[in-house]
Amino acid sequence: MRVKDDIKRDAIIGATISLVNEIGFAASSVSKIAKRADVSPATIYIYFKNKEDLLVSTYVNIKVSMANIILREFDHTMPVRDAIFLAGKRLYTYINGHSELFAFAEQFGNSPYTDLVDKAEIEAPFKPMYELIQHGIEQKIIKDVPFELLFAHLYLPIFNLVNPRLHPNFEVTPEIVETSMHMAWDAIKL
């Protein structure tokens, strides 16, 4: 028998990402994705249970890989401030180098499909970040407020500004990121 082909699976995921970015979430039908992946619609159902599974899997894949790239070799002994700035820079680098993946994730993150995602699976890779923040709070370096608030102020602005759909005329440069990180730090530092 033929063997399941990772190349084919990747082609399907790739087609999904590029198509969703191009024509939007709602307009991306299974048969269009299949056509772009140069595959029969039926083949998609060999690799994924259904359309929902395809989209969710694609999203989770992206999110996990993003976390791994941003938080790789995260040093617990590094000063909190330095670690946070480092993560910010890496986030920017990631987005710049994988703009398609990022754009897809943003679109997905605000669609109703998000409800179907296992949140725990996505948040797990960010655990080192949580620990870092916790450490900062204990050292009285960071404000003692809910995590959600700290994260929102830290990285949401960049996530938002970098989105071309939301800010078509605003280009995020490394300098902008640097500035944003400084502002964020002012927001969360004690």
Added chain:
Amino acid sequence: MRVKDDIKRDAIIGATISLVNEIGFAASSVSKIAKRADVSPATIYIYFKNKEDLLVSTYVNIKVSMANIILREFDHTMPVRDAIFLAGKRLYTYINGHSELFAFAEQFGNSPYTDLVDKAEIEAPFKPMYELIQHGIEQKIIKDVPFELLFAHLYLPIFNLVNPRLHPNFEVTPEIVETSMHMAWDAIKL
């Protein structure tokens, strides 16, 4: 007779909002909206050019009314900091009192439909806000960085945290808003 028309138009818009919040953007078809508005599908095409027009109009309506409520009687002589905190509080009040409108706007704002919106029309009512910030910069009270950065740090965190889809287990209280505004102020103040 005008009155009758407006009632019907409002019924359609109302049905659109509640349906989208209930079953999501993609599943909200014209005929379902028509049924909920107790109107024929064909009637919708009398008041709106097409589905896209209906959704965009609904969105713009909401955005404009939101700006008006938040920025009403905005006093230019008020200290910058006080004005910004006031806007934050009003934003929270608005979201709490019009959760359906807000939820629709958030869903719309991240759909591909956003591309079809005339950005200028939406941003116009926020002009007083721009002027206030500009004033703060000139007075050396606020950091001299792009507007987009300032706005992103000011209000995005709350917009994000208040979204139940994104934070199903996090409740935003007036205290949280107060805290967030303080953090935001730390971020943007010079």
Added chain:
Amino acid sequence: MRVKDDIKRDAIIGATISLVNEIGFAASSVSKIAKRADVSPATIYIYFKNKEDLLVSTYVNIKVSMANIILREFDHTMPVRDAIFLAGKRLYTYINGHSELFAFAEQFGNSPYTDLVDKAEIEAPFKPMYELIQHGIEQKIIKDVPFELLFAHLYLPIFNLVNPRLHPNFEVTPEIVETSMHMAWDAIKL
């Protein structure tokens, strides 16, 4: 090795019968049958030319085995009336003991697939029955009318009443069968 083959073939036929009885004729797809038989879809095409062949073969198998059981040791010297009653009782016994096979055959017998069956192959095993009837006619015990008419009056009522789809609230007991055979005999006897 032959044994292994036959086991697999029987597994496929068994899966076909049970699945058709469970979810109906139309819903019984080749891949579902394969799954139930614990076999690859492709394997089915080794033992049967196609789906049609699978179904028809299953049907013919059942029909032939049914005839053999009902008419085994059929004694030509036995009085016509006794032989006919005996066949009736055996028919009932068969149906009770092989309700799955019978149910499948009934469903198949009224589907368009029937057209594909070689009628001669199915009717051949019933030859002793034909001869018996013929004998009865010659002896002026049975009405001299077309065979089809005689058979229809003899056994159709039981076939029909025993079908749970057609008579969900009617239970056929040995007494009912006895009664039906008496009525049938009244119908065909001279």
Added chain:
Amino acid sequence: MRVKDDIKRDAIIGATISLVNEIGFAASSVSKIAKRADVSPATIYIYFKNKEDLLVSTYVNIKVSMANIILREFDHTMPVRDAIFLAGKRLYTYINGHSELFAFAEQFGNSPYTDLVDKAEIEAPFKPMYELIQHGIEQKIIKDVPFELLFAHLYLPIFNLVNPRLHPNFEVTPEIVETSMHMAWDAIKL
């Protein structure tokens, strides 16, 4: 607005009947039916809730009309035997004159769709027949056995023989019907 068109409804039902008779139940898809009725597939869903509803409605229509034709002006004072023979003749006439309707009903009656039919609705029009039989039993003219048995012996043979799928080489003539009715009467009479 346009008005719902009984002609169109009838065209759909007619197309359903002729197509099912031609290519069988399973192969009769909604789009093929639509094409034959010279109508869009979507139009079918205006007149019927779904495919199942279309088929069931068609069947019930046929069954009810059949009963009405066979049992019209059924005279309660007529001798039981005469009434039964009359019904038999009318049944034959009906089948001859509406062979398409009859063929559809037979195919439907043995499909899994039958489970979806409200049995009461179909049996109601046959009530006069029930009463006649009941009358015959009370007068000690007919055997005192369950109704189902009596009906099965009375009309099943003809229903079966007249079915060209089951008996492609057997032609039912008025004489055959007459003979069958005589046999049936012998079966049920006391």
Added chain:
DNA sequence: GATGAATGAGCCTTCATTCAT
């Protein structure tokens, strides 16, 4: 012989929109 991957065709149904009244 046996397998699971792979497929184009087709399934039922709903869509956004227009037509006729």
Added chain:
DNA sequence: GATGAATGAAGGCTCATTCAT
């Protein structure tokens, strides 16, 4: 202005069958 009927196109998905191993 308002309606419900009407539609071609497209939706997600499964089918019977064949391919490559």
